Amino acid sequence: MINYPSSKLPDVGTSIFTVMSAMANEHQAINLSQGFPDFNCPEPLIDLVNKYMREGFNQYAPMAGVPKLREKISLKTARLYGYQPDPDTEITVTTGATEALFAAIMAVVKPGDEVVVLEPCYDAYAPAIRLSGGSPIYVPLALPDFHVDWDLVRKRISSRTRLLIINTPHNPTGAVMTKADLEKLASLTEGTDILVISDEVYEHMVFDGQEHVSALQIESLRARSFVISSFGKTYHTTGWKIGYAIAPAPLTAELRKMHQFITFSSVTPLQLAIADFLDHEEHYLALPAFYQQKRDYFLAQLQDARFTFTPSPATYFQLVRYDALTDAYDVDYARQLVQQAGVAAIPVSAFYHNKTDHKYLRFCFAKGEDTLRTAAARLVRL
Incomplete structure (x- = not known):
């Protein structure tokens, strides 16, 4: 037996x-x-995938992602958030945002570390933390509008806190963090070694005249953050599983060490098609x-x-x-x-x-x- x-x-x-x-x-x-x-x-996006498949782009993509796609992500990020990440050292294309989350958590969380998680939250966070040997420390969002109680977050931070995960716009509640929220997070982590994951996969779905505020827009947060997004959400293609992570070069290097042994690379013709379609900024x-x-x-x-x-x-x-x-x-x-x-x-x-x-x-x-x-x-x- x-x-x-x-x-x-x-x-x-x-x-x-x-x-x-x-x-x-x-x-x-x-x-x-x-x-x-x-x-x-969009039909033109399907046509582009077919084009690249027929032209023979059906083998492994570079581990970090097709260079053209990383360059287009860099330009899009600069256009929207005023910061242009280096496509070679700060952008990694992943097999969906969930893989980016897993790779980031596995890259920086070690046994004994604590990770602050705001809940309700996406159900992939805690299992990755636990598999890395870390402990999730849960902080409930405040009802009825599910805002962050930053005083409560401060109380849950300890000398073992390695990482804090935010999600804006927020799944499942739709809540949106303001610039003031992110400035409070920046102040909270200032002078510490606490890192941040900012899950921003719904960045293009903010309503009633509000605007999405990215962690990339606050310099002190940008220096300690993995910012993660998803083309599956942006282009109505959840089954394609193409996401990406933007992070400072030292953090990107560690994320890629995980990424290369999780999926190594993502589907080549899909990456090339998305790179071309990003020129149509009117869609997003x-x-x-x-x-x-x-x-x-x-x-x-x-x-x-x-x-x-x-x-x-x-x-x-x-x-x-x-x-x-x-x-x-x-x-x-x-x-x-x-x-x-x-x-x-x-x-x-x-x-x-x-x-x-x-x-x-x-x-x-x-x-x-x-x-x-x-x-x-x-x-x-x-």
Whole structure:
């Protein structure tokens, strides 16, 4: 009999995203749970991928990413945030933002280190911290608007704090950090060796006249940060898994040591196609209006539902409170919605390490109007 090794993540099972999508398929429900569009990416981008495939660009890309793509990322970053990272030493193309997060955490977190995590949070953070030998230190965002309590963050920092992870715009809540927030973070970390991961994958989805503020725009933060983004979000291509990390040269060198043994490189023709398509800046500049229209349409359809909500400030997610309908645990209620209403959502307790339940569900509105209208009609009937 084989004595199999004990699990490195014994309390980690199948993610709630996989569970809810499987339930949606089983019950033929409308899937507003997992964060992906139900519409296609721009046709010219598909044409560019086909072009590079047919021209024979189907072998390994350079480990750090196709040079042309890194150069275009550098120019885009300068245009948006006033800082131009060196494409050779400060930009790494990764297999999605999740790989960039994992590589960054593995690069700098050692056994005994602590990592401050603001929650609710993306479920990939804590497992990577634990696999690196570190300990996540959780700080809850303050309700009802999920803002950062910086005094509480300060209290959770210790001599063992190696890293602090922020996510703006924020998944699952849509909250957006202001310049004042990032200046407080800069002040908090000044004179320390604490590093920062700034997860900015929803950078182009900020609404109602607000602007995304990047950690790259504050010099003292930029010097200690991995800033991570995703073309999957920007170009409606979540299945392509093309992301990138921007960091100072010493941090980039350490991240690449991990990256080369995780995926080594990402899909070559996709990188080349995205590099060309980045010249069409009108696409990503139009995303705030594009997704705000979807948010507004979805919420207009939900006006007669027995949910309470504040319009999401950013991302393509909308939180709703359902406590007027039931006091059921949010995971149980999300399952009921699939079975009884034919709509799949994500229970927000899944984004807390201790499964804190505030009676919130998260809906993805990155869908066509027919999908949103039909889903909302089913929810209104509850």
